[in-house]
Amino acid sequence: MLRAAAGIAASACIATAAAQAPAEANKATAKGAAPSAPPDLAALIECRKEVPDFLALQPAVRDPLKAVALGWKPLPQANPFMTEFALLEPISVFGHASSHIAFSGDSIMAILDLPDPRPLAHRLDLETGIDTPAKAIFGKQLRQTEQTDPASGQTLIQAIILNVSNVASHPGKTLVGCSYNLDTEDPAPAPTASATTAATAP
Secondary structure, eight states: OOOHHHHHHHHHHHHHHHHHHHHHHHHHHHTTOOOOOOOOHHHHHTTOSOHHHHHTTHHHHHOHHHHHHTTEEEOOOSSTTOEEEEEEEEEEETTEEEEEEEEETTEEEEEESOSOSHHHHHHTTOEEEEEOSSOEEEEEEEEEEEEEOTTTOOEEEEEEEEEEEOOTTSTTOEEEEEEEEEEEEOOOOOOOHHHHHHHHOO
16 A cells, blocks of 8 residues: 555665565575575464565566466466465465465565455454455564655664455465565655744743
């Protein structure tokens, strides 16, 4: 949920920094250092990473060749809002094995063979968003950080939110994942001269 151009610019700055990481790793490899480790998908899905770690995966989400290089097999798009991959090696997420991951907006998810998301949401102590016979959504904000840019005065807000849900496009499955929200807040406007005069008048 980014706000207009300011949010996009902030996201682009972090994405640029994340994109530079592989290049630096390649330089290190060329000098004889060990190559960088593959992304820790389980940690990302369990909300144990940060926004730059999530943004570093976006090139692979957009480029099937880069995804295959990471051991991700692109899958047909069963849901127009999700980009899905099958993993060559399964991962363990909150004690459940999965070889099926998905990305949607600012979220990364594992798709589990659990017909009911409620027991997992209860175990993770998540708050209820929607709970009907057909649809269930649970979540909780785990942490939030704020940084202010001294030059622009804008505040960069990063929120990490754990989610558990189901979706009609994947019957009999539970989606568990993490949203890495990035937002910006403009500085408060300076008081006008008339307002300052009124505030200081006897």
